[in-house]
Amino acid sequence: MPSCPLCRHADFLQVLHHPKAMTSANRLYETRDEALRAPAGVLHILFCRACGFVFNAAFDVSLVPYGDHYENNQSNSGLFLAHMKDMASRVRAAIGDAPLRAVEIGCGQGHFLRLLGETSACGEDLVAGFDPSYTGADTPQSHIYKEFFGKETLERLSFRPNAVVSRHVIEHIQNPPDLLNAVKDALALAPEARVFFETPCIDWIFRNNAFWDLCYEHCSYFTAETLAYAFRHAGFSPLNVSSVFGGQYLWIEAAVAPRAENQTSAPNEENVRAFSAAVTAHLEKWRAALSALSARGEKVAVWGASTKGATFVQETDPEAAFVHCLIDINPLKQNRHIPITGHRVAEWQTALADGVSTIVLTNPNYTDEIKSMLGDRARNISFLSL
Ligand SMILES: [Zn+2]
CATH class of the missing domain: 3.40.50.720 (NAD(P)-binding Rossmann-like Domain)
Structure with a gap:
């Protein structure tokens, strides 16, 4: 019996089960035979009755075909681009007049980092990204590390970040507290930094019967409440959690805080x-x-x-x-x-x-x-x- 990655209870409702699910719809195959032999995973989506977290209890990251053929860039959609610009402005507004010292975890090809840079006229910003899948070169004002983010990598950074951004990463992490704890540990070096995460909203998926959004690559799904709960649990204080992109995504802004008593309200079954x-x-x-x-x-x-x-x-x-x-x-x-x-x-x-x-x-x-x-x-x- 699995236990909930967030609260460790083990009382679940089954949301959806598929014994032979594709592990990525972003990877297509040259021939029908190859496609029939593509890796299949089990979708066993559970809802935790204690805290409301939704996750795939049968997730196996080794089955997800990340790599050269993995293409997941949504920024060519005008609506999505406008949304990204909007979020970049929010980061800028939260930091105020100071030059931005931003780190993005899972920055893809650096698109959001570039948009962050465009929110300033002063030219004194410094930004860095972390993503093992980055394929481009460095640009004058940003360095992108082709590696995972952690305390050691932050120690090597030439600046002390005042903003840490991570968009559409946490839903790919089987045990979200691992990621949040790593960010918290790293921020011992920059405790004044603001943290911003974006992730799909499971309430939107439920309300819209969007079963296709429960895909294999996404193993962790949050409501505004469970996202705030996970952040508090890792030693952050959520400053606000808002619903963005027509309600499809959640955007959380948090500050580093001492670990405190942490409870969730009864989730909506x-x-x-x-x-x-x-x-x-x-x-x-x-x-x-x-x-x-x-x-x-x-x-x-x-x-x-x-x-x-x-x-x-x-x-x-x-x-x-x-x-x-x-x-x-x-x-x-x-x-x-x-x-x-x-x-x-x-x-x-x-x-x-x-x-x-x-x-x-x-x-x-x-x-x-x-x-x-x-x-x-x-x-x-x-x-x-x-
Ligand atoms: Zn739970």
């Missing part, structure tokens, strides 16, 4: 039960619909080979019996295959030439854009929305 019931019903409805379409001789494609589309076919068509292909406009995804189920990703022209007559849209926001792209040919297609 209703959200969890409602989510599990709604997702089960939703997937059953879709399995029946896909099977009925197939029986009528309709050829079905799913538009969007991102995590949502890949998870949808994994859940509703594991044997690739009903969905002919996924459609994606990204040429890097086309003619490749979804892990485990082996569904092919095609450009839309190919899918229509194959005789696809029904398209399931994973993101209804793009319906008009897709219909105008298809022009006259959209008239012979039935569109359904997830």
Whole structure:
């Protein structure tokens, strides 16, 4: 029986279970055979009834294909870029008039560090990032260390940080207190530093029945309460936790503080039960619909080979019996295959030439854009929305 990584209790509700889940939807395969042999993991998502933390109790980090083929850059979306700029301004505002001395843990390719730099006109900032996956060179005002962050690395830094940022990292950590304790220990050298973390909000996932957001790479999921609880537990004082990016993410600002008495309020189980019931019903409805379409001789494609589309076919068509292909406009995804189920990703022209007559849209926001792209040919297609 596992125990909760945050509070060590062992009283759980099961949120979701999948015995053979893809370990990354960001990694597609050249051939169907390769895709069928892709690493599979167990999704065993539990909700801790004592503190409200949600985690994958069967997570095995060695199965996640981080590395050269791992592409997870969202900054090419205008909405997401605006959000990142907004968060960079918040960091700047919290530090006040002093020059920024910022460290980012898990900085990817340094995009956010550059945005932080752009918030200042004085040119006296110093920023550094830590990320083993960084592939670029140093820029004049920032150094990016291709290694994990820790106390020793902070000792080698040429400046004393007044801000420590970590965006979309903690959800990848199996035991979040390890990361928070490492940051706290390192900040013995800079106890005045402010700490800023961003991570998905599990309440948003539950409220929106966003089952595809419970993906294998993310093993730790927080509410505003559990995030604050984890920070207090590691010796921080949360100054505020806010809901950002339309409620999808949480943003916490914290200061180093003495370890104090730490309790959580009773977590809300209703959200969890409602989510599990709604997702089960939703997937059953879709399995029946896909099977009925197939029986009528309709050829079905799913538009969007991102995590949502890949998870949808994994859940509703594991044997690739009903969905002919996924459609994606990204040429890097086309003619490749979804892990485990082996569904092919095609450009839309190919899918229509194959005789696809029904398209399931994973993101209804793009319906008009897709219909105008298809022009006259959209008239012979039935569109359904997830
Ligand atoms: Zn717990």
